[in-house]
Amino acid sequence: xxxxxxxxxxxxxxxxxxxxxxxxxxxxxxxxxxxxxxxxxxxxxxxxxxxxxxxxxxxxxxxxxxxxxxxxxxxxxxxxxxxxxxxxxxxxxxxxxxxxxxxxxxxxxxxxxxxxxxxxxxxxxxxxxxxxxxxxxxxxxxxxxxxxxxxxxxxxxxxxxxxxxxxxxxxxxxxxxxxxxxxxxxxxxxxxxxxxxxxxxxxxxxxxxxxxxxxxxxxxxxxxxxxxxxxxxxxxxxxxxxxxxxxxxxxxxxxxxxxxxxxxxxxxxxxxxxxxxxxxxxxxxxxxxxxx
Amino acid sequence: xxxxxxxxxxxxxxxxxxxxxxxxxxxxxxxxxxxxxxxxxxxxxxxxxxxxxxxxxxxxxxxxxxxxxxxxxxxxxxxxxxxxxxxxxxxxxxxxxxxxxxxxxxxxxxxxxxxxxxxxxxxxxxxxxxxxxxxxxxxxxxxxxxxxxxx
Numbered sequence: 001x002x003x004x005x006x007x008x009x010x011x012x013x014x015x016x017x018x019x020x021x022x023x024x025x026x027x028x029x030x031x032x033x034x035x036x037x038x039x040x041x042x043x044x045x046x047x048x049x050x051x052x053x054x055x056x057x058x059x060x061x062x063x064x065x066x067x068x069x070x071x072x073x074x075x076x077x078x079x080x081x082x083x084x085x086x087x088x089x090x091x092x093x094x095x096x097x098x099x100x101x102x103x104x105x106x107x108x109x110x111x112x113x114x115x116x117x118x119x120x121x122x123x124x125x126x127x128x129x130x131x132x133x134x135x136x137x138x139x140x141x142x143x144x145x146x147x148x149x150x151x152x153x154x155x156x157x158x159x160x161x162x163x164x165x166x167x168x169x170x171x172x173x174x175x176x177x178x179x180x181x182x183x184x185x186x187x188x189x190x191x192x193x194x195x196x197x198x199x200x201x202x203x204x205x206x207x208x209x210x211x212x213x214x215x216x217x218x219x220x221x222x223x224x225x226x227x228x229x230x231x232x233x234x235x236x237x238x239x240x241x242x243x244x245x246x247x248x249x250x251x252x253x254x255x256x257x258x259x260x261x262x263x264x265x266x267x268x269x270x271x272x273x274x275x276x277x278x279x280x281x282x283x284x285x286x287x288x289x290x291x292x
Numbered sequence: 293x294x295x296x297x298x299x300x301x302x303x304x305x306x307x308x309x310x311x312x313x314x315x316x317x318x319x320x321x322x323x324x325x326x327x328x329x330x331x332x333x334x335x336x337x338x339x340x341x342x343x344x345x346x347x348x349x350x351x352x353x354x355x356x357x358x359x360x361x362x363x364x365x366x367x368x369x370x371x372x373x374x375x376x377x378x379x380x381x382x383x384x385x386x387x388x389x390x391x392x393x394x395x396x397x398x399x400x401x402x403x404x405x406x407x408x409x410x411x412x413x414x415x416x417x418x419x420x421x422x423x424x425x426x427x428x429x430x431x432x433x434x435x436x437x438x439x440x441x442x443x
Contacts, residue, residue, distance in 0.1 A: 287363075
């Protein structure tokens with residue numbers, strides 16, 4: 001039995017973004033401590049603030065920033081070697097129609113042909129993880145703050161015990177080495193020693209092991225946290241690279257829960273057993289015309 | 293598990309520019325402007341990151357069976373928000389289930405696609421995938437359209 005199904009264009013129609021607002025008017029007058037960063041924060045625009053989808057309104061996009069400084073020769077080489085799967089498709093009319101965007105946002109290739117380390121569940125590194133839309137929880141202890149990321153279920157340590165940033169560490173790490181201090185109401189994190197196999201963001205911008213990443217957090221309302229970042233990496237970029245301002249919205253623990261009602265961050269792990277052995281082999285690669 | 297299936301139509305819908313729209317960057321692989329609707333029979337369903345996967349057989353007019361695979365745009369965390377946990381999803385898609393699937397096909401021409409809409413024989417929306425496209429927040433089961441959340 002065969003027949004036709006009409007496909008309505010309506011269901012693909014674009015509408016306004018449905019995500020959560022950056023700040024809930026009901027929270028506007030709630031008291032808060034500018035030095036208290038604890039709790040769950042999200043940039044995710046999906047109702048509830050978690051679970052795939054994109055960023056919330058005015059939270060900034062998923063790139064580090066649009067004002068990319070010129071690369072050094074080495075930086076250009078590293079940039080060219082990275083083949084991301086985000087952004088406008090390489091060589092497409094869509095990409096050609098947006099010459100105002102940096103080429104990093106106009107060179108996406110199918111994941112089967114890309115080089116994104118995260119496609120194999122390798123760690124994202126700090127800047128990319130922070131830009132990812134899904135929630136993270138700040139767990140504040142007397143001498144450190146843990147950032148617990150839902151996507152990847154990763155744990156990053158930021159030391160607040162007075163230590164200085166570790167310059168030229170012996171061994172690079174996926175999360176690097178992070179030390180922080182308060183500058184007035186701004187929480188300033190300095191990170192060094194990040195493994196250069198990580199990308200700055202999902203558009204494949206590179207960095208060297210000598211990168212110094214500065215994060216400046218400001219809590220500007222009960223439920224709004226702003227983040228500005230700067231990358232200083234003379235091996236790769238000819239000038240410091242300032243990020244777009246990213247915003248997070250605070251959500252309560254009970255907002256995130258399983259269908260059983262189990263509240264708290266979801267265990268959103270990128271497991272090679274699922275990602276590499278199943279999804280990549282059986283869907284991702286064939287979709288790109290690649291049979292391994 | 294043969295099925296009376298057919299390849300139906302490719303409607304020239306236009307999805308407004310969506311740079312890097314998929315959760316895991318897979319949007320590059322598919323052409324959402326040329327959706328295809330198929331009738332098939334489920335052979336396997338996997339509820340896992342980064343995207344749940346549906347494997348199904350489609351029989352063409354000559355009786356040839358083509359093994360298709362499809363990925364859902366929502367990931368499990370997003371499906372959970374729509375009430376589509378693992379048990380409910382697996383109960384809706386056991387081996388042998390007859391489904392009607394609208395998907396964005398692979399640009400490479402392989403039998404792989406990103407699932408835009410999924411209906412069972414009763415016409416019920418499964419997995420909350422009602423055609424909202426990439427970034428769609430899964431619904432509790434009732435079919436409805438609506439704007440997608442843009443990544």
